[in-house]
Amino acid sequence: MLTITCEEMKAMDCYTIEKIGIPSIVLMENAALKVIYNIDLNKTNSFNIVCGVGNNGGDGLAIARHLITNGKDVDLFIIGNLDKGTKDFNINLNILKNMEVKFIHVTGEMELEYLKDSLVKNDLTIDSIFGIGLTREIEGIFKKVISLINSYSNNILSVDIPSGLDGNTGNTLGISVKANKTITFHLVKKGLLESKEYTGEVIVESIGIPKKVTNKILERMV
Protein backbone atom coordinates (compact mmCIF):
# COMPACT_ATOMS: atom_id res chain seq x y z
CA MET A 1 0.00 0.00 0.00
CA LEU A 2 1.29 3.46 -0.96
CA THR A 3 1.80 5.61 2.14
CA ILE A 4 2.85 9.26 2.34
CA THR A 5 4.16 11.79 4.82
CA CYS A 6 2.22 14.81 6.09
CA GLU A 7 4.56 17.03 4.09
CA GLU A 8 3.75 15.10 0.92
CA MET A 9 0.03 15.42 1.69
CA LYS A 10 0.37 19.18 2.19
CA ALA A 11 2.29 19.43 -1.11
CA MET A 12 -0.47 17.49 -2.88
CA ASP A 13 -3.15 19.74 -1.37
CA CYS A 14 -1.23 22.86 -2.46
CA TYR A 15 -0.54 21.58 -6.00
CA THR A 16 -4.19 20.58 -6.43
CA ILE A 17 -5.34 24.03 -5.28
CA GLU A 18 -2.73 26.18 -7.02
CA LYS A 19 -1.91 24.28 -10.23
CA ILE A 20 -5.03 22.24 -10.92
CA GLY A 21 -7.42 24.92 -9.64
CA ILE A 22 -9.64 22.95 -7.28
CA PRO A 23 -10.44 25.43 -4.46
CA SER A 24 -9.45 24.23 -0.97
CA ILE A 25 -13.02 24.70 0.23
CA VAL A 26 -14.13 22.14 -2.37
CA LEU A 27 -11.56 19.64 -1.04
CA MET A 28 -12.83 20.32 2.48
CA GLU A 29 -16.44 19.79 1.43
CA ASN A 30 -15.46 16.55 -0.33
CA ALA A 31 -13.69 15.41 2.85
CA ALA A 32 -16.70 16.21 5.00
CA LEU A 33 -19.08 14.33 2.70
CA LYS A 34 -16.79 11.29 2.69
CA VAL A 35 -16.95 11.21 6.50
CA ILE A 36 -20.76 11.43 6.36
CA TYR A 37 -20.68 8.59 3.79
CA ASN A 38 -18.98 6.39 6.39
CA ILE A 39 -21.55 6.98 9.14
CA ASP A 40 -24.67 4.78 9.36
CA LEU A 41 -27.25 7.56 9.70
CA ASN A 42 -29.99 4.99 10.35
CA LYS A 43 -28.29 3.91 13.58
CA THR A 44 -26.53 7.12 14.68
CA ASN A 45 -28.65 10.07 15.72
CA SER A 46 -26.70 12.18 18.20
CA PHE A 47 -23.18 13.53 17.76
CA ASN A 48 -20.41 15.39 19.55
CA ILE A 49 -18.22 17.23 17.06
CA VAL A 50 -14.99 18.58 18.57
CA CYS A 51 -13.13 20.99 16.28
CA GLY A 52 -9.77 22.72 16.32
CA VAL A 53 -9.34 26.01 14.44
CA GLY A 54 -7.31 24.65 11.50
CA ASN A 55 -8.58 22.91 8.39
CA ASN A 56 -9.11 19.67 10.32
CA GLY A 57 -11.51 21.72 12.45
CA GLY A 58 -12.99 23.14 9.25
CA ASP A 59 -13.75 19.59 8.13
CA GLY A 60 -15.58 19.08 11.41
CA LEU A 61 -17.69 22.22 10.95
CA ALA A 62 -18.72 21.08 7.46
CA ILE A 63 -19.54 17.63 8.85
CA ALA A 64 -21.68 19.29 11.55
CA ARG A 65 -23.58 21.22 8.87
CA HIS A 66 -24.40 18.07 6.87
CA LEU A 67 -25.51 16.19 10.00
CA ILE A 68 -27.74 19.09 11.08
CA THR A 69 -29.32 19.35 7.60
CA ASN A 70 -29.91 15.58 7.87
CA GLY A 71 -31.94 16.20 11.03
CA LYS A 72 -29.36 14.88 13.50
CA ASP A 73 -28.66 16.19 17.02
CA VAL A 74 -25.22 17.81 17.06
CA ASP A 75 -23.35 19.18 20.09
CA LEU A 76 -20.59 21.30 18.56
CA PHE A 77 -17.44 22.21 20.49
CA ILE A 78 -14.56 24.36 19.25
CA ILE A 79 -11.18 24.51 20.97
CA GLY A 80 -8.38 26.97 20.17
CA ASN A 81 -7.97 30.66 19.46
CA LEU A 82 -10.88 31.69 17.23
CA ASP A 83 -8.82 34.65 16.01
CA LYS A 84 -6.41 32.13 14.45
CA GLY A 85 -8.96 30.20 12.42
CA THR A 86 -7.87 29.31 8.88
CA LYS A 87 -9.69 30.75 5.86
CA ASP A 88 -11.68 27.59 5.24
CA PHE A 89 -12.41 27.07 8.95
CA ASN A 90 -13.86 30.59 9.04
CA ILE A 91 -15.95 30.05 5.89
CA ASN A 92 -17.59 27.04 7.51
CA LEU A 93 -17.94 28.73 10.90
CA ASN A 94 -19.64 31.70 9.24
CA ILE A 95 -22.12 29.42 7.46
CA LEU A 96 -23.04 27.78 10.78
CA LYS A 97 -23.45 31.19 12.42
CA ASN A 98 -25.78 32.21 9.56
CA MET A 99 -27.74 29.00 10.21
CA GLU A 100 -27.92 30.08 13.89
CA VAL A 101 -26.14 26.88 14.94
CA LYS A 102 -24.91 27.15 18.50
CA PHE A 103 -21.47 25.96 19.57
CA ILE A 104 -19.48 25.87 22.80
CA HIS A 105 -16.00 27.43 22.71
CA VAL A 106 -14.07 25.27 25.19
CA THR A 107 -11.84 27.53 27.28
CA GLY A 108 -12.27 26.37 30.89
CA GLU A 109 -13.75 24.01 33.46
CA MET A 110 -17.40 24.93 32.80
CA GLU A 111 -17.21 24.05 29.10
CA LEU A 112 -15.27 20.89 29.92
CA GLU A 113 -18.22 19.81 32.09
CA TYR A 114 -20.65 20.48 29.20
CA LEU A 115 -18.37 18.45 26.92
CA LYS A 116 -18.27 15.54 29.39
CA ASP A 117 -22.09 15.48 29.63
CA SER A 118 -22.37 15.40 25.82
CA LEU A 119 -19.72 12.70 25.48
CA VAL A 120 -21.68 10.48 27.85
CA LYS A 121 -25.07 10.96 26.21
CA ASN A 122 -24.36 11.10 22.45
CA ASP A 123 -23.96 8.17 20.03
CA LEU A 124 -20.78 9.21 18.20
CA THR A 125 -17.91 11.64 18.81
CA ILE A 126 -16.19 13.13 15.76
CA ASP A 127 -12.59 14.16 16.45
CA SER A 128 -11.71 17.11 14.24
CA ILE A 129 -9.13 18.80 16.47
CA PHE A 130 -5.83 18.16 14.66
CA GLY A 131 -4.87 16.48 11.40
CA ILE A 132 -1.62 16.77 9.45
CA GLY A 133 -0.94 20.17 11.01
CA LEU A 134 -0.12 18.91 14.51
CA THR A 135 3.31 20.37 15.20
CA ARG A 136 4.06 20.11 18.89
CA GLU A 137 3.32 18.42 22.22
CA ILE A 138 -0.33 18.69 23.24
CA GLU A 139 -0.82 20.49 26.55
CA GLY A 140 -3.34 22.38 28.65
CA ILE A 141 -6.99 22.48 27.67
CA PHE A 142 -6.32 20.47 24.47
CA LYS A 143 -4.92 17.64 26.60
CA LYS A 144 -7.92 17.81 28.97
CA VAL A 145 -10.37 17.65 26.03
CA ILE A 146 -8.67 14.64 24.45
CA SER A 147 -8.52 12.89 27.83
CA LEU A 148 -12.27 13.48 28.33
CA ILE A 149 -13.04 12.16 24.83
CA ASN A 150 -11.08 8.96 25.53
CA SER A 151 -12.64 8.54 28.99
CA TYR A 152 -16.31 9.29 28.30
CA SER A 153 -17.07 8.54 24.63
CA ASN A 154 -17.43 4.90 23.63
CA ASN A 155 -17.65 5.53 19.90
CA ILE A 156 -15.08 7.84 18.30
CA LEU A 157 -14.41 8.66 14.66
CA SER A 158 -11.23 10.62 13.88
CA VAL A 159 -11.05 12.89 10.85
CA ASP A 160 -7.89 12.27 8.79
CA ILE A 161 -5.64 11.45 11.77
CA PRO A 162 -6.45 10.76 15.45
CA SER A 163 -5.74 14.08 17.16
CA GLY A 164 -2.43 13.78 18.96
CA LEU A 165 -0.87 11.23 16.65
CA ASP A 166 2.16 12.27 14.62
CA GLY A 167 1.05 11.54 11.07
CA ASN A 168 4.60 10.58 10.01
CA THR A 169 5.84 8.44 12.90
CA GLY A 170 2.71 7.20 14.69
CA ASN A 171 4.10 8.59 17.95
CA THR A 172 1.72 10.38 20.29
CA LEU A 173 2.59 13.99 21.07
CA GLY A 174 1.69 13.93 24.77
CA ILE A 175 -1.74 12.36 24.29
CA SER A 176 -3.86 11.10 21.42
CA VAL A 177 -7.48 10.34 20.72
CA LYS A 178 -8.12 6.58 20.71
CA ALA A 179 -10.53 6.26 17.80
CA ASN A 180 -12.71 3.32 16.80
CA LYS A 181 -12.43 4.45 13.19
CA THR A 182 -10.25 6.90 11.26
CA ILE A 183 -11.32 8.31 7.89
CA THR A 184 -8.09 9.47 6.25
CA PHE A 185 -8.03 11.50 3.05
CA HIS A 186 -6.42 10.72 -0.29
CA LEU A 187 -3.66 8.34 0.89
CA VAL A 188 -2.64 6.64 4.15
CA LYS A 189 -0.21 8.75 6.18
CA LYS A 190 2.77 6.65 7.29
CA GLY A 191 2.05 7.20 11.00
CA LEU A 192 -1.32 5.47 10.74
CA LEU A 193 0.12 2.11 9.75
CA GLU A 194 1.36 0.82 13.11
CA SER A 195 -1.02 2.72 15.40
CA LYS A 196 -4.16 0.56 15.50
CA GLU A 197 -4.53 1.33 19.24
CA TYR A 198 -5.22 4.95 18.27
CA THR A 199 -6.64 4.72 14.75
CA GLY A 200 -9.07 1.83 15.09
CA GLU A 201 -10.23 0.81 11.60
CA VAL A 202 -8.55 3.00 8.96
CA ILE A 203 -10.61 3.89 5.87
CA VAL A 204 -9.01 5.82 3.00
CA GLU A 205 -11.30 8.14 1.06
CA SER A 206 -10.53 10.17 -2.05
CA ILE A 207 -11.32 13.88 -1.85
CA GLY A 208 -10.87 14.69 -5.55
CA ILE A 209 -7.09 15.02 -5.84
CA PRO A 210 -6.14 13.77 -9.34
CA LYS A 211 -3.64 10.90 -9.70
CA LYS A 212 -1.46 13.22 -11.78
CA VAL A 213 -0.89 15.30 -8.64
CA THR A 214 0.17 12.29 -6.57
CA ASN A 215 2.66 11.21 -9.24
CA LYS A 216 3.99 14.75 -9.72
CA ILE A 217 4.64 15.28 -6.00
CA LEU A 218 6.09 11.84 -5.32
CA GLU A 219 8.46 11.98 -8.31
CA ARG A 220 9.54 15.46 -7.20
CA MET A 221 10.06 14.55 -3.54
CA VAL A 222 12.32 11.54 -4.12
Ligand SMILES: NC(=O)C1=CN([C@@H]2O[C@H](COP(=O)(O)OP(=O)(O)OC[C@H]3O[C@@H](n4cnc5c(N)ncnc54)[C@H](O)[C@@H]3O)[C@@H](O)[C@H]2O)[C@H](O)CC1
Ligand atom coordinates in the same frame (compact mmCIF):
# COMPACT_ATOMS: atom_id res chain seq x y z
N1 LIG B 1 -6.83 22.00 1.34
C1 LIG B 1 -6.36 21.31 2.36
O1 LIG B 1 -5.24 21.49 2.85
C2 LIG B 1 -7.26 20.30 2.96
C3 LIG B 1 -7.00 19.88 4.26
N2 LIG B 1 -7.88 19.08 4.89
C4 LIG B 1 -7.84 18.93 6.35
O2 LIG B 1 -6.94 19.87 6.89
C5 LIG B 1 -6.06 19.23 7.81
C6 LIG B 1 -4.79 20.00 7.92
O3 LIG B 1 -5.18 21.30 8.30
P1 LIG B 1 -4.12 22.35 8.93
O4 LIG B 1 -4.85 23.64 9.07
O5 LIG B 1 -2.88 22.31 8.12
O6 LIG B 1 -3.74 21.77 10.34
P2 LIG B 1 -4.64 21.10 11.49
O7 LIG B 1 -6.06 21.51 11.31
O8 LIG B 1 -4.25 19.69 11.52
O9 LIG B 1 -4.10 21.80 12.86
C7 LIG B 1 -3.38 22.90 12.79
C8 LIG B 1 -3.82 23.87 13.86
O10 LIG B 1 -3.53 23.36 15.16
C9 LIG B 1 -2.50 24.17 15.76
N3 LIG B 1 -1.66 23.25 16.50
C10 LIG B 1 -0.73 22.40 16.04
N4 LIG B 1 -0.18 21.68 17.05
C11 LIG B 1 -0.81 22.14 18.19
C12 LIG B 1 -0.72 21.81 19.58
N5 LIG B 1 0.12 20.83 20.02
N6 LIG B 1 -1.48 22.47 20.47
C13 LIG B 1 -2.33 23.43 20.04
N7 LIG B 1 -2.51 23.80 18.75
C14 LIG B 1 -1.74 23.13 17.85
C15 LIG B 1 -1.86 24.90 14.62
O11 LIG B 1 -1.32 26.11 15.05
C16 LIG B 1 -3.06 25.12 13.69
O12 LIG B 1 -3.86 26.18 14.15
C17 LIG B 1 -5.94 17.85 7.28
O13 LIG B 1 -5.50 16.95 8.28
C18 LIG B 1 -7.36 17.56 6.79
O14 LIG B 1 -8.17 17.14 7.88
C19 LIG B 1 -9.11 18.77 4.19
O15 LIG B 1 -9.71 17.65 4.68
C20 LIG B 1 -8.90 18.55 2.73
C21 LIG B 1 -8.35 19.78 2.14
Ligand SMILES: [K+]
Ligand atom coordinates in the same frame (compact mmCIF):
# COMPACT_ATOMS: atom_id res chain seq x y z
K1 LIG C 1 -8.43 14.60 13.82
